[in-house]
Every structure is written in structure tokens, then in C-alpha cells.
Amino acid sequence: MAVEDVIVEPWYMMQMVQAFLQAPVYHIVIEVLLIVWIIGLLFSKSYRIQERVQLTEKEKEDLLAEWQPEPLVPDTPEDHPALHPRVVSGKAGLKVVVDGKECLNLATLNFLGMLGNKRIEKAANSALYKYGVGSCGPRGFYGTVDVHLDLEDKLAKFTRTEEAILYAYGFATIASAIPAYSKRGDIVFCDEGACFAIQKGLLASRSKVVYFKHNDMEDLERLLKEQAKDDKKNPKKAAVTRRFVLVEGIYMNYGDIVPLPKLVELKYKYKVRIFIEESLSFGVLGDNGRGVTEHFGVPIEDIDLISANMEMSLASIGGFCCGDSFVIDHQRLSGQGYCFSASLPPMLSVAASEALLIMEEKPGIFEELRTRCKWLHAKLSSIPGLKVCGEPISPIMHLQLAAQSSRTEDTTKLETICNECMNQGVALTVARYLEGEEHLLPPPSIRIAVNVELTEDDINDATSVITNVAKMVL
Template identity: 55%
Template sequence: MVAGDQKLVHTPFVSAGYWSPCAPLVWDPVKAMSRTSLAEAVYAWPCESISRGRANSPHSRPYQATENNVSKNHLNFATLNFLNFVGDSDLSNVATEQLKKYGVGSCGPRGFYGTFDVHLELENKLAEFLGVEKAVIYSYGAATFSSAIPSYSKRTDVIFADEGINHATYLGLVASRSHVRFFHHNDMEHLEQLLIAQAKRDKEDPKRALLTRRFFVVEGIYFNSGEICPLSELIALKYKYKVRILLDETISFGVLGKTGRGVTEYFGVNIEDIDLISGSLETALGVCGGFCAGSQYVVGHQELSGQAYCFSASLPPMLAKAACTAISKLQSPKENGKRNQRLLELARLTDNLFHSNNKLTSIWKLYGHPDSPLKHLRFRENNTLGKLEAVVQTAFDWTDERNLKAPPLLLTVSRLVMLSCTLIHIIFIPNVISNIQRFFVQRYCDIEEDE
């Protein structure tokens, strides 16, 4: 027996005569801790946080920040809040009501107790808004198109993809394990050359050709360039060479067209000419999630084959209801396309103001279609990546010192147009870029600037 105030402990190993290690037990007259002492030790223990502190996320709406003890208004031009729905009071109130009703999450995938009435309501609203038979929603925008592509295209199929596609779309191409042929960005002549070459291969092996399906994978507005796809020409090639079109409208949904119905409305083409439309609720609508829309036959296939649809928890009900509210606002007679018309005017104005400033265009180049609110601002030199990184780091340090929420300059892209900016803001953009150029570019890039 061991006394209550003593315990047995192991001593370090020692060698016995027959070279076998042994660890004898010896008495250690250490008194056991009382309950009071134990409680004090527990409370005094320095606990580590199981999560990181809350980061300062970039503001999508105008906000105030203090600089040199002076409060100033700031506007972040590097967000995707095109229609100013982020922080909208109506959407926030609806989400709060649904939070009290349903809780935070849905606690399961759509096929396993994760479907709520608001999910079905949102799918019906999306289908009605776009003018298609059916729509399905996903809980994460980036996983939507990357999940939809491999649910249709398989090993024996061929995908013709624009080389300017975004990273999420590229992951979908990899997951499909299909034969992928990239054509030059928005170059329909190069695409047709690839189609002609594919037709020759099909003619040489007709049996394999019978099992081979062909897909176009394009974006309405390309995230990596801000350009708009030539949809009318793609549709003509589709019917000429018997190809299906998979269209990603992550950026263009809610933005292009008179009422925000996307690139099909912008070009005035029949939406039935597009086999599958994928979009995001995280850009123009300002919530979370994504969707796929099209015919009943095509879209319904994802309910059993879409990996992110079948195995991911469904969209939180409060976000689904907030998205319904945003779509209702776009459809309201009072709205009547006013948001989209103003956004188009601001996008064109930004393009004109930049290209009319010779001092800026001599150093910078603005990429993106004039009608696109997403535009890329880059150096004209091709060997300036290292210098640009130094510029961005300096800009970040400058921002951090002034306690701002987001850097004023991004490495390769600046989304310059959104409805939270006014005409004065748009006119002021060249001045902001000139200030960046004066303080950072001249310092790191050895560029002489005229006063």
C-alpha cells in the first residue's frame, strides 16, 4: 500500500548485471495537492486560444478611418460589391429573421436533411429570373463550376477552354480528367483551328468519335482579364461543330445586361443556346454560395453527380433568403434595371477617364472590356513583377500605419467600378493612381515623372 501523501515514481534506467535495463520504483515523499491548490493551479494555467483573432476584413462600403488623429472617409475600389448589396439593410434584416427561425447552418447536404423551404424558393427564383427550366444552388461559389464540369465531362471527352479561365474553373478541368485543348484568350480563329483538328481526329477514328463529347468552357466576364466572351461567335461554332457550351457567369451574373441577367441578355441571344450556366451569389448579390441553371435534364443530373452538391452541407438558410431578397430587388418594377444602367455608365466613364490621361497610360495599362466593371491595372513593362511586389508591400505598410482596412493597391488587379462609388469618386480615380505612382512607382521603378 502507498500512503496518501506519497507516490511511486520511475527513476532513470540503470543497467543490471545481465545487461537488461531496469527502472526501479522508489519512494518520493511528495505530498498530494489539495483540491484548493489544484483549482488554483487550473485557473492560473495560461490557456491558448483555439482560434485566431478576428481579422479586419476589407470594407465593401464607404467607411471612416483615423489618420494622424483626423477621421477621413475611405472607399475600397478592390471589392466585387458591384451592386452595393453588401451591408444592405433589407438583406441584413431578412438574414437576421431567418437566423432566429432556422439557426446558423443547415446541418447536412441537400440529400440528407439539408434541404429547407428557402433553398427551393431560391432555386425557383433563380430559374424564373434567368428564364430557364431549373436551377440548383451550392453552398460555396468557388466549388460550383469546378464541381459541375466533372459531373458532365469524362475521360473520353474533349474540352475546349479559354486560356484565360480562373483558377476554380481550371480545377474543374483537372478533376474531369478530360482531354483539354486551350485556345488563345477570346481568339475565335484559334478555337476554330482546334475544332478543325479535332474533326480530323474524329474522322480517323470514327468509333472513338462516337463516344467523344465536346465542350466549350468559357466565362461571361473573365476574372483574370475583365474581358467579355464573344458569345454570339461561340454559339455559331457550337452548332457548326456540335459542341456543348458550359458558361461561367461568376462575374457577369447580376452585372451584364439591362436587368442583370448576364452575358446572354447582354448579347441578346437565346439562353437555351447555352447548355449550362454557372454563377456565384458571392459577387453581385453580396451573399455566399453558387448556382447552376439550365434545362431540367442537364441541371437535374447534378443532384446525383455534383460532388459539392451531394457531399457538402447546404447553403445556410439565412443566406438563401438574403439572396432571394436581392433577386427580388433586381426584379422589382421600381428598380427596372436602374442599378445595372448606372453600373454600365460608371464602367464606361472609368475606361474613358483612364485612357484620356496620358501621364497614366504611359506607365500603366488598363485591361478589361469598357462595359465590364472589373478592370485590371498593370505596369506596361514585362519585367516589373519584383518592383511591383515592392510597391504593394510599401502600400500595405502605408495602409497599416494609418489603420486602414485594406491595401489601396492590389498586385495584379484593381476592381474599379461599383455602385457605392459616385461620379466624384470615379473622376478621382486617376488622381489616386497618380498619387500611388508618385510615391511608390517613381521610388522603385526609376521612372521619371513630369511635375
């Protein structure tokens, strides 16, 4: 040990003792209490065992006798649709074979008739031989194939946005996009008639959800005004709170179109972001099928995010989102369906790309589709006992009972109509919902899907069958 250490150590101790003696009494008391508290934390248990009440043998027997176990699977009614499935053979094109009987197909969401298109099938088969069935991995790891990037580029150019991103499952597209942006503490103003995929996305976001009346912009503005008043009371919280408005281009459960110009007006007035789910309006509305923005002549830049699945107009599987680059890039790291799901099979990407090329080569197909929608809507509107819901140019229409009673009775009547129409060569389906989980359960209805390949004779024959069956049942 060095001589200096022997000299310094006693001096240092003396300085500490002197500082302790000169310190205020309250300072010493506080330090002692802190030391005692820390020692107490170190030796105390992290939990306390609560005293348990010991039951007698008689009490245990009584409790066991009262207990009634619930079944793992609840009893299913014998007439439940899941127990009596319809078996479809072959492709679900304009005509479909159901339970061995060929029917005119008004049930499949094949608006542009791309299912069974020979050109698309040839392109998909070529991709199958080149790439195999699937990529077997998420996009961010080893699941990105050149055809994915090619389709994303084509979708961005078609929608006139900066970028697009692909998802392997249509339902998961909007359900992943919502929680990628809206988090706990944010506010989402959503149409109460939004589809189930949107509802699942809202649940995953854990945001505050405020529902406005279906397609009612006045009610939305009322809620936005109320929120603006609350923001003024707490400006610090308002500064870090993001606000979104979530709608559908064409509503799956109702068949009507969102009044987009008024919505954009509210966006700039109340400083909110607009997300549009366009699964039904993409490939349907607008001169070139670009959707609700083209239909109303609204600049695409006014919309923050557009989402759509490719299972309606593009005869494929999966979905996509499109928008500004910084919006889309964010999903590549935070979109759950993108990050954690195996990527879209390459052959389905090629099929969607080919369908998109056909849409660009045949812009007149969209006007043809809307013409057939108007024909069918006019015919359905004249059926006694039924009322048609939805815009005349919407490819989705809902036939409801004009005189509604209980939900069970109405559903039974509509199912009877569908079954009898099926026997007479027209394939229809009752709209299905998850009762008990839907935010707003729509009235029972028959969901009608329009195909551009329908002829005027097909429409006349189908509506004639529906009219006769409705008269018989109602």
C-alpha cells in the first residue's frame, strides 16, 4: 500500500464525519428514514398470502351439486345453414352448378366477369409453373417475388397514387391498415353501418371509436363539433390526438354510396384524416373503374388511404392499400397482415395483374356494368312484398321484406325464397352476419350481386322467378 493512501484515507473519513455533524437535523432524519424504507423493501415480500376460508365437507358437496358445466360447443339448431351447405361444382361464373343443378348466378361477387376468363387463367397457369404454388414466407423476409412488386406498381399507377402495398388476405387488409395508424388515445369516427372487417380493425387499434349514423354527414359533423369543443378544453391532449374518419365507398351491408364531396369538406374543416374501404367501389365506379374518388371527381390527394380487396373485380385473392409513399411505407413495418402473413401466391398476383390490364384495355366495361345494375335495380323495385336497398348503380343490392316482423321469421321467409329460386334455376343467398358481434345488425335481406355478363333476358328471367316465388311465399 502506498504511503499517500495511508495518509488520505483518515483525512477522507474525517471530512465525512465533519460534514455529517454540520448537516441540518431534518436532512439527517430524512436520510435515515429513506435508508430504513429501502431496507424494508429489500426484506419485505412482494405479495401477501391472504387468509383462506376453509370450507367444510358439506359445503364442498353442496357447491359441487349446484355446479352445472356449460357445453364446450353450444347446441346448434337442426336448420342451421352450416349443417346444410350448398355444394358448388366448377367455376362460379355467370352460370354456376349448385347441388348438381345449373343456375344463373346472382350470388357471387364477380362484378366484371373475370372469374373463368381464359386470358387470366393462361397467365396464372404460366406463373404456377414458373414460381410454384406459394412463397411460404412473409414479404419482409423471403416472401417477396418480382410479380408482387410488379402488381404494386401497376395498382399505384392505375389508382394514380404514389405507392401500393399488397396483402395476402382481403379481410385482413383494412383490418391491418387501421391499427397500423390509429392507436390507443386516437379517435376514429366510423359509419355505424361499416362492414365486419372494419369493425375488427377498430377493435385491434384500441382507439376511441365514435359511430355516426349510417351515411349521415350531418350527424358526423355534429360529432366533430363536439370533439372540437372538447379539444379546446384540453389543448395539450388535443395536440397529440390523431383523428380519423372511416367509411366505405359502397357499403357492403346496404349497397349505397358514401357522399364523398361532403366528407372531404368536413375533413379540411375539422382537420381529420379519411380512410376509405373500396372493395365494392374499386373496378365499379368512375369512367375507368378507379372508384368513388373518380365517380365524384374528388382528387385522390384528398384521401389519406384507400383500401380494397381483389376478390370482387380482379378475380383473385388478397387486397391492397394505396396512397402517399410515407403512408404506405409505414405499413411495411406495422401492417400486421403484411408483416406476419405469408405473401400472396405469385400466380394470384399475376392473375390480378392480368385482370387490371383488361380493365385498362376495356374502359367501357364499367359503364356496361352500371347499365346492368340499373336494369336489375328497376326490375327488383317492382316486386310486390319486397323492397330493394342500394343505389341503382351499385353492383350489390339487398332485397328486404316490405313488411318486417321478427328477425327469425323474416330470415326464414327469405331463405325459403332463396331455396325455391334455386330450384327454379336462380342462385341467390341470404346475407349472413355474426349476430352478437356486429356493431349494427342490418335487417335480414337477400344479397344480390350483379355481373357485367348478364343479358337483358337473364335479368328478365331472374326477376320473373323472384317475383313468382315471392308471391307464393309472402
